[in-house]
Structure formats: structure tokens, C-alpha cells
Amino acid sequence: MTRRVLMAQSVMILAACGVIVGAVAGETPAGRDARMAWWRDARFGMFVHWGLYSGLAGTWDGKPVATSGGMEWIQERVKADTDTYAKRAIPLFTPRPGFAREWARIAKDAGARYVVFTTKHHDGFALHDSAVSEYDAASVLHRDLVKEIVEALRAEGLRVGFYHSVIDWHHDQYEYGRSRQLPHPLKGQPYKNGTRDHQQYLAYLHQEVNELLSKYGPVDIMWWDYSAQDFQGQEAWRAFDLMQLTRSKQPGIIMNNRLFRTPEAGWKSMGTEGYAASLDPKYGDFITPEQHIPDTGMPGVDWETCMTLNTTWGYSEHDHAWKSDETLIRNLVDIASKGGNYLLNIGPKGDGSVPDESVRSMHAIGAWMTVNGEAIYGTRASLFSRLTWGRSTTKGRTVYLHVFDWPADSTLTVPGLMTRAKAARLLAGGVPLEATTTAAGLVLKLPARAPDPIASVITVELDGAPTVK
Numbered sequence: 395m396t397r398r399v400l401m402a403q404s405v406m407i408l409a410a411c412g413v414i415v416g417a418v419a420g421e422t423p424a425g426r427d428a429r430m431a432w433w434r435d436a437r438f439g440m441f442v443h444w445g446l447y448s449g450l451a452g453t454w455d456g457k458p459v460a461t462s463g464g465m466e467w468i469q470e471r472v473k474a475d476t477d478t479y480a481k482r483a484i485p486l487f488t489p490r491p492g493f494a495r496e497w498a499r500i501a502k503d504a505g506a507r508y509v510v511f512t513t514k515h516h517d518g519f520a521l522h523d524s525a526v527s528e529y530d531a532a533s534v535l536h537r538d539l540v541k542e543i544v545e546a547l548r549a550e551g552l553r554v555g556f557y558h559s560v561i562d563w564h565h566d567q568y569e570y571g572r573s574r575q576l577p578h579p580l581k582g583q584p585y586k587n588g589t590r591d592h593q594q595y596l597a598y599l600h601q602e603v604n605e606l607l608s609k610y611g612p613v614d615i616m617w618w619d620y621s622a623q624d625f626q627g628q629e630a631w632r633a634f635d636l637m638q639l640t641r642s643k644q645p646g647i648i649m650n651n652r653l654f655r656t657p658e659a660g661w662k663s664m665g666t667e668g669y670a671a672s673l674d675p676k677y678g679d680f681i682t683p684e685q686h687i688p689d690t691g692m693p694g695v696d697w698e699t700c701m702t703l704n705t706t707w708g709y710s711e712h713d714h715a716w717k718s719d720e721t722l723i724r725n726l727v728d729i730a731s732k733g734g735n736y737l738l739n740i741g742p743k744g745d746g747s748v749p750d751e752s753v754r755s756m757h758a759i760g761a762w763m764t765v766n767g768e769a770i771y772g773t774r775a776s777l778f779s780r781l782t783w784g785r786s787t788t789k790g791r792t793v794y795l796h797v798f799d800w801p802a803d804s805t806l807t808v809p810g811l812m813t814r815a816k817a818a819r820l821l822a823g824g825v826p827l828e829a830t831t832t833a834a835g836l837v838l839k840l841p842a843r844a845p846d847p848i849a850s851v852i853t854v855e856l857d858g859a860p861t862v863k
């Protein structure tokens with residue numbers, strides 16, 4: 395009996411007893427590391443929230459719905475049923491030619507290595523050409539927007555991720571009454587169409603996912619969204635079947651943990667800070683803090699913080715709370731220093747164009763990454779629990795020091811670093827620096843002025859494996 399047959403049999407047995415349903419059948423830790431390697435090295439991705447809500451731009455009946463918070467939720471905010479919402483939104487959703495190429499260029503220029511975009515958000519509108527829905531881009535616009543976006547991303551050498559909402563405010567069999575915690579515009583109202591059969595919605599959901607994973611070539615990430623403690627997993631989405639379908643279509647794919655909302659799946663509560671620093675791979679490959687950076691790293695757990703440039707994921711013409719370049723770049727450094735990925739969002743307008751402020755912010759990050767990218771890509775978490783003047787990332791025997799607060803006395807101490815430095819230099823321009831190992835740690839002599847007011851990177855090549863006391 396060949397090894398292969400033995401493997402297949404053991405997988406069947408394990409599958410039968412539900413042990414490995416969500417995880418990759420028979421995947422070894424080394425296999426998992428190989429599958430996750432590009433994602434761990436990437437550290438920085440671009441998120442895109444775009445759909446019918448983008449044309450409404452946070453306005454309903456000519457009035458701002460709100461000046462902050464997610465305007466991709468506008469249908470729920472105004473409690474509109476799907477027909478009323480669609481009638482208002484569709485005329486304002488007018489993707490212009492070449493919009494996707496502009497996104498891909500912005501991502502590439504910013505130094506992002508992957509892009510995760512909304513194939514369907516909670517409003518239920520599908521951006522691809524779906525055979526099981528008429529609430530899709532092909533029926534409404536005679537275009538396959540997913541095809542256009544995927545091709546543009548590939549042309550720039552970017553990895554492709556699909557954000558797919560399992561919540562659906564359009565499908566008339568979605569049983570919204572089964573969750574008190576999940577949002578729905580008709581929440582609390584009886585089903586206008588009498589009884590609903592959620593299994594019919596799930597068949598539709600699985601068919602749409604099957605289409606997305608069968609028609610557009612290799613897909614690198616599946617970003618599900620989202621579940622509640624009172625409605626999640628196999629009960630709510632037939633989650634293990636959905637993960638198995640996804641892995642069977644895209645064996646190398648990486649999935650987040652949002653088909654579930656349990657501690658073993660990386661959740662301790664509802665709310666954006668409700669994540670827990672543990673994840674059984676059966677529930678996904680990485681956990682997803684939202685709008686929040688963990689205080690400390692989470693050794694052994696893959697994680698990715700997603701964040702907005704202002705306060706909304708979907709475009710709003712009323713939200714001007716744009717984060718500064720300093721905040722955005724220091725967030726990226728902070729997250730990388732804690733061993734995580736940063737998924738930074740843009741919310742294009744109804745025609746697909748990207749707000750100038752977003753283009754400017756992504757460009758500013760790109761300018762910093764052009765000089766300092768090696769101190770982010772392919773690095774691992776800091777060796778130091780706390781550095782008063784900035785952050786650090788590691789790559790083998792190289793330690794990168796990201797200085798936020800340049801010392802007035804031009805002397806920088808790396809506390810507790812006992813390993814001798816073979817060489818130290820400013821990353822920008824390569825100016826060598828004097829480095830001395832002392833009882834307090836490594837002491838560096840710096841020039842008077844910081845090369846970069848936001849974060850100046852110093853590269854220290856150690857003369858041995860790093861030792862920090």
C-alpha cells in the first residue's frame with residue numbers, strides 16, 4: 395500500500411472525525427509555513443471597500459447620514475429594504491474605464507504586496523458575473539468588475555484577495571431573525587415574505603463562492619466577514635464546508651478567522667477589539683484585529699490589523715478625518731515590529747476613482763517604503779519588549795531600528811542588546827555609524843539631524859545570534 399494511499403486514508407479518517415475540517419488536510423507545520431511565507435513576508439496590503447454604497451457617498455435624501463463611521467453600512471443606517479436601496483444606489487454606481495488599473499498602481503506605488511477587495515459586502519451586491527444572482531455587476535452593468543480588478547492587480551504583480559460578506563441584506567432567504575448581534579436593515583421586523591429558509595441562502599452563498607474561486611485564476615486570500623457569538627460557524631454559514639470548498643478550489647489560499655466568533659477561533663468578544671491571541675488552524679490562518687493595533691506582538695499567531703484612512707471603509711463625501719502620514723507610517727512600523735500585517739483601506743467613489751487624500755496618503759507611505767522597505771518586508775518581530783525612542787524589526791542577524799524620536803544628544807542606546815555589532819549604518823544613504831557594546835546595551839553615535847522626521851531606520855548587523863538581556 396503506497397504512502398500516498400496511506401496518507402489519503404488517514405486524512406479521510408481524520409476528516410470523518412472532524413479533526414481537520416477547516417485546516418489544510420494533512421498539512422505539516424512546515425507545509426503551513428511554506429503556504430504562509432509570502433503573506434508573512436509581505437507585511438503590507440491594501441484593502442478596498444467598493445460597491446453600490448460608494449455612489450451614495452454617505453448621503454441619503456440629499457442629507458449626510460453621518461460624518462463618521464462606516465458608510466458601507468448606509469442601507470442599514472437608513473433602514474432601507476433592498477429594493478429601495480438598489481433604486482437609489484445603482485444609478486450612482488458608474489465605474490469608469492480603467493478604474494482598476496488606477497487602484498493597482500496606487501497599491502504598487504504604496505509598496506503594498508497584496509490587495510483585498512470587496513467581491514460582495516453586506517448589501518449583497520456581487521461585483522462579479524454571477525449565474526446565481528441578478529443582483530450582480532453583469533446583470534446591472536453588463537460588466538464583470540472582479541475580472542477587471544483581478545487582471546489589473548496581476549498586471550502589477552500584486553497578490554489577489556477577495557473580501558466576501560457572509561452577511562447578506564439582499565437575499566430573501568437570509569434568516570436575519572436568528573441573530574440579535576448581526577446587523578440587518580429590517581432587524582426586528584417580521585419577514586415580509588413569510589417564512590425564510592436559511593439553507594437556501596447558504597446554497598446561494600456557496601455557489602457564489604464557488605464561482606469566484608473557479609473563474610478568476612489563482613486567488614491568494616479569502617477574507618470572510620463577519621460572524622457573531624450568537625450566529626457563527628457551521629450553524630450560520632456551513633463554515634467548514636465553505637472552507638473545504640475554498641481549499642479544494644484554491645489549495646494554496648490563506649483564509650481569515652471571520653467565519654467564526656469563538657475563543658479557539660481568535661475571538662473573546664464582539665466589537666473590533668474583541669480578538670484573542672490564539673487560533674486553532676481549523677478556524678482559519680490569521681486573526682483580524684480591526685482599527686486597532688495590539689499592545690504587544692502575539693508570538694506563534696499570524697495576525698493582520700485592518701484600518702481605514704479616515705473613519706469609514708466605504709466612500710463618504712462627509713468624512714474628512716484623514717490620518718496623518720506620520721500616524722500611517724508609524725502604524726505600519728509598529729505592526730511589523732509586533733510581527734503583524736497591515737491592511738490599509740481605500741474607499742473609491744461610485745465611478746471607481748480614489749479620493750485625492752487617499753492617493754496622497756498611499757503615495758507618502760510608498761515614498762517611505764522606497765527608502766526603508768527592507769526594514770519591513772521579510773522581517774520578523776522585535777527582540778525588544780519596549781523601546782522609548784521607536785520600534786525594531788529583525789531579519790536573521792540584522793536588527794533594524796526605527797527611530798521616531800531622534801535623540802537630542804545624538805546618542806542612541808539599544809537597551810539590553812549584548813551582541814557586538816559588526817556594522818551599523820543609516821539605511822537612507824548608508825552612512826556608517828559608530829557602535830559600542832556596553833553593560834547597558836548597544837550605544838550608537840548618530841548625526842545631529844534625523845534623515846526622516848517620521849521614522850529614520852538604522853541597520854545593525856550583529857556579529858552573532860542576537861542576545862538581549
Ligand code: FHN
Nearest residue numbers: 464466467619620684700707
Ligand atoms: O461590517 C464590516 C465593515 O463594514 C467593514 O467591512 C469591516 C472591515 O473589516 N468589517 C466589518 C465590521 O467588523
